Amino acid sequence: MLDQADFTEHSDKWVHLGLFTLLGTLAARIWWGLGVFKTAVLWLTLLAVGTECLQHYIPGRGASAADLMADVTGLAMGSLLWRALRRWGQPRSARAVDYY
Numbered sequence: 001m002l003d004q005a006d007f008t009e010h011s012d013k014w015v016h017l018g019l020f021t022l023l024g025t026l027a028a029r030i031w032w033g034l035g036v037f038k039t040a041v042l043w044l045t046l047l048a049v050g051t052e053c054l055q056h057y058i059p060g061r062g063a064s065a066a067d068l069m070a071d072v073t074g075l076a077m078g079s080l081l082w083r084a085l086r087r088w089g090q091p092r093s094a095r096a097v098d099y100y
Helices: 011-034 037-055 065-088
Strands: none
Touching: 011 037, 011 065, 037 065
8 A cells, every 4th residue: 555655646735834834934933023913924825825826827737725725724833833932932930921
């Protein structure tokens, strides 16, 4: 069964997830405390939708709801990753009063 498995079949989903996790992490790092993080995530989500729509017009490519879901999941994972890393680096007493 493993001999017949195609491990590259969904590799593009991993690429989408990885790239948008990076974008989500950078967005959280740069814009979280400035009050524009939600706007940045909205624009990055629109970027994901736009790139999927553009793929419809590229020969050999196609728009995919699964790719879009990987993009949005990556944004969420990146944001949560940054928040977790940021809180992990703070002293325990500062974690309770982290409002932003």
